[in-house]
Amino acid sequence: MTSVIGANIRRFREDRDWSQARLAREVCRAAGVIGEPVGRQEISRWETGKRTPREWLPFLAAALSVPVDALRAPQKPAESPLPTLADFLPEDDPLSPLGARTGRRIGMSTAEVLQQRVHGLRLADDVLAGGDLIRPALRDLRRAVKLYRENTYSSEVGRQLLRQIGELAQIAGWIASDAGQHEEAERIYRIGISAARQAEDHTLAGNIAGSLAYQLSNTGREVEAVTLAEAALNDAGLGAPPKARALYLDRVAWAHTKAGGIEHGQQAMRALGEAAEALSEDTPGTESPAYLYWVDAGELRVMESRVYTELHRPLRAVPLLRDVLSDYDATHTREMALYLSWLAVAFADANEPEEAVSVAERVIAISSDVASERTAERVRVVLRKLKDFSDVPEVAALLTEHQTA
Structure with a gap:
């Protein structure tokens, strides 16, 4: 159960829009220590109450620019705390370094090669199914994680590697889910969320979380799906690109649709309307991550028609689906x-x-x-x-x- 100190650490960290990895670096900097004796995993343990910071508390306070007493003070319960992606990170840290790194020094060109492989896999998924792609997808993900854990690189290259691991995890998780390997897909998605958050790429983290929420919606875990889809939307914030927000809202709409009931149906329709509004802001010159190339008005119509179908409103669903399928x-x-x-x-x-x-x-x-x-x-x-x-x-x-x- 989360402790008072843990809840405060998390609250102050999120107020600064810092990832757990960022806070870990700031704590080490405040303590003046060499290396990273405190990592993302340790911050997670403190926030969840599994461990107490003890001697690290003054450095935590310094990193967060708050008095030590502020970390100990009980807080009044919030009206309705928003879900966050921190609740969906893997228990361990599959991206932690393997002790003393003995691999070679790698530069940005290595991350760029990985980026090309990720994009190629995503394009292949457009025309091939999960059963055809599951082996190369998992092989590429294992290699990418191994590359990150065993070699040395600058902090900038490290963040780019984490982004590519996140992107690769998103498409590999999607492929695994399509192949019916849902447990494996969930594990992969959670690794991707962790990688994206450590890279401080909130847009990517939201995309991966939305993909996992979509799987949960379709595999009988509708309540979790709603929580996760809304967490993806909340964590990314209003600064996310329009296409990204439209996609997050699409996932929210689907999660509410699968949850069933009148109230969830109303929430689904509201999210669909907001998705259309978000996409309308994607004007010429607006930058979006390359992996969102497929998000457009047609895809929103597809989701809208599917929602209408699930809500048993065929007179709305049939014309939309016919229109989408016609071209x-x-x-x-x-x-x-x-x-x-x-x-x-x-x-x-x-x-x-x-x-x-x-x-x-x-x-x-x-x-x-x-x-x-x-x-x-x-x-x-x-x-x-x-x-x-x-x-x-x-x-x-x-x-x-x-x-x-």
């Missing part, structure tokens, strides 16, 4: 199958089983060639939905043909 890139077969699956469900909700069957046949045909657990699960969802219309000949024939699914 969607056919080379992105996995996404095509996923979006068609929501269209099939929307037709079923609209009491149009024949139309639903026609779309379902396309979903099944496309999914048969895609090594994705996401599309496989959506096929199962569509077939379960069609069972409500088993007395319709077209539906009965489809269910009989694919009963093993």
Whole structure:
């Protein structure tokens, strides 16, 4: 349980918008020590109450520019504390150095090569599924972490390596999730959140956290998903690029949608509206991280249509999905199958089983060639939905043909 001192350390740190890694460096600087006897992991232990700073307390106070008594003073409970990503960091620190680093000295060119590999993997994910990419993705992530832990480099190069590990963890986690390896994906995402926060890249941390929230939404952990999606939005702050805020809000909308209930549905619709407003601020000349290249108005329409489908509002969902699919890139077969699956469900909700069957046949045909657990699960969802219309000949024939699914 978090101690009074731990809660105060965290509060003062977040007031300064510092990561745990940044506070660790400032404490060591205040103490005048060589090396890093206090690291991100130790700060985490202090904040969660697993350890007490004791002799480090004066240096903590100096680093945070507060009196020592301020760290000991009980605080009045906040009205409703906002969730933060610190609650979702891994228990240990998989990015900590391996004792005395014995590797070579590396420069920014090494980080740039890693950046190119990350981007290549992300582009490959546009056209290939998780089952095809899981091995190279995990291999690249292991190599990147090993590179960071074993070699020496400047602080600037170290931060860039951490950013690339974060980006790599985001796409590797996404690939693992698509392959149905959800525990592995969660572990990878948490490493990525840690790397991004240590690099003090709040936009990247929010992107990774949103990806994990999306997985939690789809795997029966809806309450956690809402907390994490909102933490990603809160931690990134209003300074995040418009595309990033739009994506965070999309994840918030989906998390509330999957949580179910009238109130969550209203929160989902509100988040969708705010996502559209955020994206409208992405004017020419506005800079966004390269990994957000795919976030555009079309993707927001996709999420909006999916939310309407899940909320059983087919009259809103069907036109949106048809519009999106009419000019969607056919080379992105996995996404095509996923979006068609929501269209099939929307037709079923609209009491149009024949139309639903026609779309379902396309979903099944496309999914048969895609090594994705996401599309496989959506096929199962569509077939379960069609069972409500088993007395319709077209539906009965489809269910009989694919009963093993």
